[in-house]
Structures are given as structure tokens and as C-alpha cells.
Amino acid sequence: MVFAKLLSIEIWKKWLWSFVRYTLIIGLSFVILYPILQKISTAIKHKSDLYSPIVIWIPQNYSFDNFKQVIQIMDYWVTLLNTFALSSMTTLLTAISCALAGYGFARLKFKGSNLLFAGVILTILVPPTTILIPIYLNLKDFTLMGIIPLLTGKSVNLLNSYWPFILTSLTANSLKAGLYIFIFRQFFRGIPKEIEEAAYIDGAGIGKTFTRIMLPNAIPALITVTIFSFVWQWNDSFYTTTYLTSSKVMSTQLSSLPYNLAIQLEGGATSKVDPFYQSMVQDTGILLAMLPLIIIYLFVQRYFVESIERTGIVG
């Protein structure tokens, strides 16, 4: 009996597949984790280990110099706080405005709502580069259809403030907001109509039905949108480098790290700095910028994976 089982081709096939699967998964996981491990190893090295041929992964001289340097150059704690404030603010506003719009499009149909939804799709399709310049010029002399000049006499310059982010996320037009509206709409469409009708019969108005019944049911979609929006805002360099040129947020600080390092070391000339050392400090900077995200991800990844499985982006 046991022999027959051992000889059966089914068992062999199963084992072989399992082996192939583990090889693939472990291999690819390594490919994904490799840059992170690499950065950790680089970050804890001392400068003298850079050219040492015997050091590949584990440094000979441990040091936290890189960290100290980067924290000082990037003004890390202030930057972290700024980035956190900016990301959580836009995330909150985006989630609210996109949930409202998504619900409106999914359940509260009115004349022309399909046409407007085509507008949402259009915002997903048009690359942000196409409309960047007019938005930039518009924000530089912000008039709000001529209302502000009427009150104060001249237009305001909204660049280098958080206002562009607040305004766009309040009106569901921030970074990738079209996608979030789409996710919400798909999700609300999947919730049975009867629940809503029951709430209405019990005397709840439309606002109450939305906040008490529909929103709690839409938690998976809410989690997905929150995480995406937080992370993409955190890493975004496209809008932050345009709107916030001199403010201290993670992505602008990170992209100007090599120059700032050069200024500190050699008084300005990038070419004089040892490129290896520069790269080392930059890697440490990237590690420090990613670290908060990774820590948050460790806590929420379970809900994230579970929720997205139930979001029904499925279409």
C-alpha cells in the first residue's frame, strides 16, 4: 500500500510542483528584498569599508555615521513630520471626497451623471504632465474666478504652501483620485440595494444611510484607498517638486540629497565628492525615507491584502 503510493506518479508530480513553486517564490522574494537588504548593509558600513574587497554584505567596521549624516542633512525629523502631516491630510480629504463622489456615481443617479463619470475616466487617462503647466500658472496667480482680487486687490500665490494639495484633495482631484473614485463606485455598486432601501424605510435620510449603513460596509474599499493614497502621496515627486520647491518633505529632500551632501562636504562642487561615498549616503537616505512606510506596512499588510480581495475592483 505504502509502496504503491510512493510509486504513484501523482505524488511525484505534487512534490515536484511544490519544489518548483518554492524555488520560484523564494527566488523572486529575494529579488524584491535584495535592494532593501543591500541598503541596510550599506547604511551600517563605515566609510573605510567601501573599498575593502573582503566586505560584501557584513561590514568590518560598523558605524552609524551615515545615519547621523543623513539625519542632519535631510533635517530628518522635521521632514518626517512634514511629510506625515501632508500625506495624512491629503489622504483623509481624498478618502472623504472620493467616497462621496463614488457613492454619488454608484447609487444616486441623476441626469448627466454618466456623462460626468466619463469625465472621471478621462482624468485617469490624461497624463498629469499634459495639464501641469496651466495648473502651475493658475496656482501661481490664484484668483478663484476673480473673487480673491475683488477682496484683496491682487491674486495670491499658492505655490510653496500646502494649499494646492488641500484644494485638489478636497475636490477629489488629487494624485490618482480618478482611480479611487472608480474603486469606490465599483464597491458601492456591489452592495445589495435592499440594505439601502431597508434603511430608508426605517426613516434614515440619504446622508444617514450613507454614513451609518453604506460607509461601514465599504471598509475594505476605504482601507485600500487610504493606503494607496497615503503611500503614493508619500513617495510622490511629481507634484511635490512642482508645488513645494523649498519645503521640507521627504521626496524633495531625497532628490536634493546629493547636492546638499556636496555642499556640506566640499562647499558646493558635486564633482569633487567621492561618488561612492555620495551613493552610500544616498542609499541611507532612501532607507530612512522608506522605513516609516515599511513599519506601517508591517502592521496593516494583513488588512490590506484581505481588503483588496474583497474590494471588487474586479469590474
Next chain:
Amino acid sequence: MKLLMKLGIKPKTYAQQKAMWGFIYVLPWLIGFIFFFFIPLMSSIRYSLSSIQANANGMIIDFIGIGNYVEALTVNTSFNRSLIESIVDMVVNVPLIVIFSLFLAVLLNQKFFGRSLARAVFFLPVILASGVILSLESTSLIQAVNEQNAGNSVVISFELQKIMLQSGVSETIVMYLTGAVDRIYEIVSLSGVQILIFLAGIQNISPQLYEASKMEGATGYESFWKITFPMVSPLIFTNLIYTIIDSFSRNTLTDLIRETGFTQFNFGLSSAMAWIYFLCIAIILLISTFLISKRIFYHE
């Protein structure tokens, strides 16, 4: 509601109320759409057709017809090259990403020890490989040198190439596949969201279908092609579109457009470039929609 009644507006039917509230719910988006999307879109067309002189008093916009478009396509030295480069990159990468993410989603959906850990690792790129980190990553010198020293990826794909060529596979296919092996990190890191979408789709397929086919004696291979593949085919379409848009969101062309706009202050040319770019994307999307949409199986 009471306030409305006081103002002399009659109470509306449920349907009318819904329509009214629907408009109110969509209103914030609509305002944003008009101010931060539609008006800029229109001005962008206008800019692209004009020459723009900015001075202390503001901007002087002169209509010059399609001059900027002509300049972008014929005079500008790097525009054509960047445009073709980004389109070729897209054509090469998108099929790989879609197939690879479908494969991984099937793999991650199977039951095995350590599955949740594997999933956590595979979705890490969604978080890490975006924006500034990705662009800095590609310039990391230390990493480049380490890879050079290790040298293994080159060797492996070289061997693979030899084996495949000897077994008589067409050369273009071999080059494509070995190229994919060399760029595995790029492909893995760009397919996080796609894996999530496929995984969600696969889990929505009812298990009865698999059970029934197993009773009939279908192998895993057969049930993939006869059940999983047709059932997720709408998602292949979704993912294809997403990947195309995603791959166009950051590349050399985007940088060129920005540079022309913000360092050379040539707003007209920059807008013209952006419009040519958008038209290319639109054409590609239309072609792929046309090619794919006929083959999709909808289970309703």
C-alpha cells in the same frame, strides 16, 4: 429638509431627492474637475497653439497655429527619440508585466506553507517602487557596482540563451525572454497592483467550477486554461489598461516635457509635446481595447 420647506420648495419624491443628493455628493468632485482638470486642459490646448512670452506684467499669448507641434516633431532634438523610446519600452514591458502578474497571482492563490509571508513580500513593491525612490534606485552606484561584481545575472541569461537557441527557438523570442530575465526586478516591482487585482479576481471564481472539472478528470493545467483564464479575462483587460497608463506616468518623456516647461520656460512647446504624447497614449489604448475586447469572456 425643513429648511427647504420653509423656503417654499415642495418636498420631493424619493427618486428626485436621490437625484438631488447625488448631485450634491458629486459636486466637490465636479468643482475640482472644472478648476483643476477641465480649464487647465483647455488652456493647455490653447498654449500648445500659441507662442508665450512671460514678462513682469504677465503673459502675452500669441496664436501661432501648429508651429509648436511642428517644432516638437522636427526641430527638437530629443523629443522624437524619447517618444519612441517610451512607446517601445511600453510595448516590451506591458505584455510581460500582465502575464507575469497573472502567473504570480495563480501561484500565490495556492495553499502552501508561508503563503501570507510570500504575499506580504510580493506586495511590498506597491509601496516601495513608486515615485522618487524608484528614480533614485536606478542611479544607485553601489548597487550597480555590486551587481557587476556578482555578475551572475548576466551569466545565467547567457547560458539560458545558448540552451534555447540550440533547441531551435526563434532568435527574437529568445532575446525577448532573456531580456525579461535580466530586467526581473523592474518587472516584479511594476506588477504589485496587477497581482492584487488578479488575486482578487481569482478568489471570486466559485470553487464549484474547479470541483466539477476535477471530478471530470481535468488536470491543473487544463483547469487553468479552461476555467481560470476565461474567468479572469476581463481583468486582463483592466490590468492591461492600468499597466499602459502606469508605464506612461513616469519616463524620459515626462522629464523632457517638464524640463522644457519649467527650466526653459517654453510653455507652448512643452504643452504641444504633452498633447502629442497624450494622443499617442490614446491611440495605443484604442488599439489595445479594440484587439482585446472581442476576446474577453464575460460571465454574467
